[in-house]
Amino acid sequence: MPPAVPGPILRRRRLGIELRRLREQAGLTGDQVIERIGWASASKLSRLENGRSRPDPDDVDVLLTLYDADDEQRAELTAITHEAGDMRGWLRNFPVMTQQQRAFAELEAGCAEISEYNPVLVPGLLQTPGYARHRILSAAQVAAEAGDPDGEDPETEVRARQSRQSLLTRSDAPRYTVVLEEAALGRRAGPPEVLHEQLVHLCELALLPNVTPRLLLRDTPVGDWYLPPTAFSVYRFVDPLDPETLAIEGGFTDVMSTDLNTLNRYKVVFEWLCSSALSASDTLSWLIEATGRLTGTAVESTAAYGPATAPTQRRQGSGRLTTER
Template sequence: MPMSASPVVRRVRLGAELRRIRRRQSLTLEAVCGRLGWASTSKLSRIELGQSRPDLADVLDLLDVYEVPPGQRDELIVIARDAATGRGWSRALSEMGERQRAYAELEAGAARIVEYQPAVVPGLLQTPAYARLRVTAGALLHEGVDVGADVRARAMRQEVLRRADPPRYTALLDERVCDPGGAPADVWRDQLRHLVALAERPHITVRLLSRDAAPHGGVHPLAAFSYYAYPDPADPRTVLVETLTTDLRLVAEADLACYERLIDWLLAAALSEDESVELLARRLGSALVPRPREPRHALAAESREAVAPEPH
């Protein structure tokens, strides 16, 4: 497992494993809680649904009740520790708001991330100035938003793309994401340069969907979404669907299958990586002719000259 396994994903996996063991032994929630002296079944229910950060002592008690054999017990204890601590993420997560924390927890330890955005640059690819504009706009709808803290949280989340074992990251963006959308010209130019520079990195792919792109059967996403897959195939793949006020987390196989088909169709309809970078460059006012993939590195290096160096 990676050193920073996703705590929220491990919680979901732990809960599913404990629920499966309980049901296999034909034990009800009431029976288990009665044996442990827990006041109600809500505590166990929340653990099984992955809705709470589990206490390791509670998990050990459950493993005792279920008489889990040593090998399986050791595996579940490792998962429980990941679910409870996040291995180094706890301090950073405590400084984030609820929505930022949900994304950070899913990004931690991911092997693959795919994000679709119809109108804005995804948080993992935003410059600080652009992020501040987006957070400030969101604060008009949500009272009590700490703009500075939210911008810092996005910067912390971006560290996942700079770690030693970064995920394979793909951004699927509608062409209108290339429009300034009211952003000051200097902020927008820096953001476009930043996108071009990031697209040079071997683990980051930026693909644009042109305005006349036609995904398979005319199926278009109704909302922005993010897809996460993990090195351990037993950890549940997850989709987070963005809405105005909250984000919907999906882990059911049927839901995941729909989004995986949709991602394939969007990739098939999108411009290639080189075409996407060329379009971004044209929006920067560069008169570039189509070139093979290797010259993109020169373009990205040129673009980075106008962007402040990123911390490592």
């Protein structure tokens, strides 16, 4: 099982935030700190405060002494420093992990809540091995055509993705809400048997108490005709002092940010998406019926799960679409 504590990268960010706060509290500029400590490069402090380098416990101890940190602060930040540097120990919690999957695994560890949207793909936490394999192989073909072949073995990547997925079934699993566009589950996603397996898997995941999939039908408007430009995920952590993090998935490049203004915009977008998407029960009905259609055996699910139709919508005074539950 993945650890129920944040990964090293998040610990580095938390440490950096606390070190910067203590420096400012001490009334010191970065240049003054470098001068008093005698470090050769000002970038060393910058990398520490921005969470971009593995912290040396001795360096952190020197800073805490300079900032006159009290015993409680010193004990807390010393523990965080060791967690931030123990990448090897943290990775032992996973049966297999690759560089490509590591950044997301680190964000997911220690989460209390994950909110995710994807217009064209089933997110990695929900993918079956077959679906993941097709996604990885198709991306590898693009890289090869561009003259930049991916060095990772596809089967290792598939296993690494599966290793991340145990997050959703552990005893302290985070609350996970995902909004999927109808197009993400269309027949372009893969061969019929792969898509069928993926739909069945989504039905099973939808029954977990902490997992809430929401389907956005292709013709349903969002907000005042808003079109989300990209896939994204928002992570909130068990420790409220760990900064909420936004991950923007761009296909070939991923961007991560803790900027509050940016985060708040994406939170608003996610609220709009949820307001326009099918309810959780209607989403499950849709998934069951889609599975039946794909196998050529229509499944009559309305008796057990309710009608798989779009919810009635109304406009508030602000023009936002809201859903009648």
